[in-house]
Amino acid sequence: MSLQKDSKKLCDMLNDAIAREIQVSIQYMWQHVQWIGVKGFAVHDEFKSTAVAEMKHAEKIAERLFYLGGIPTTKPAPITVGKTLKEMIKADIKAEEDAIKMYKGIIELASKEGDVTTAFIFKEILEQEEEHHDTFTTLNEAL
Numbered sequence: 001m002s003l004q005k006d007s008k009k010l011c012d013m014l015n016d017a018i019a020r021e022i023q024v025s026i027q028y029m030w031q032h033v034q035w036i037g038v039k040g041f042a043v044h045d046e047f048k049s050t051a052v053a054e055m056k057h058a059e060k061i062a063e064r065l066f067y068l069g070g071i072p073t074t075k076p077a078p079i080t081v082g083k084t085l086k087e088m089i090k091a092d093i094k095a096e097e098d099a100i101k102m103y104k105g106i107i108e109l110a111s112k113e114g115d116v117t118t119a120f121i122f123k124e125i126l127e128q129e130e131e132h133h134d135t136f137t138t139l140n141e142a143l
């Protein structure tokens with residue numbers, strides 16, 4: 001049982017975060033599958049390792065939400081795989097930008113509600129999302 005009493009709004013935000021972590025882990029995994037050819041040689045390892053990182057984020061956030069008394073969603077947010085490498089990277093940059101924005105909001109609300117642990121968890125995840133964003137924008141420049 002958690003001593004922490006988070007608002008429904010904050011718990012809903014954690015579930016939105018889980019939905020988008022599941023989304024991007026599937027999105028990057030299928031991009032990895034579709035770009036194992038010569039053209040995607042330089043990027044397909046990035047897709048794979050990032051997909052795994054996102055899956056770990058989903059698990060971490062789900063553990064926190066469950067501790068707070070919520071039930072983690074199993075439904076991903078809408079997935080955009082894309083057909084060309086350019087389309088894929090564009091969708092991924094957008095996904096990371098959405099994550100950065102959403103997680104800053106969660107950190108702000110969690111801090112306001114005195115939930116230091118959730119704020120800390122999202123600060124760590126945010127750092128990694130900024131790295132992903134950097135990777136995808138760098139790849140985009142190289143295309």
Ligand SMILES: [Fe+2]
Pocket residue numbers: 021053054057058099125129
């Ligand atoms: Fe993530």
Ligand SMILES: [Fe+2]
Pocket residue numbers: 024054096099128129132133
């Ligand atoms: Fe990410």
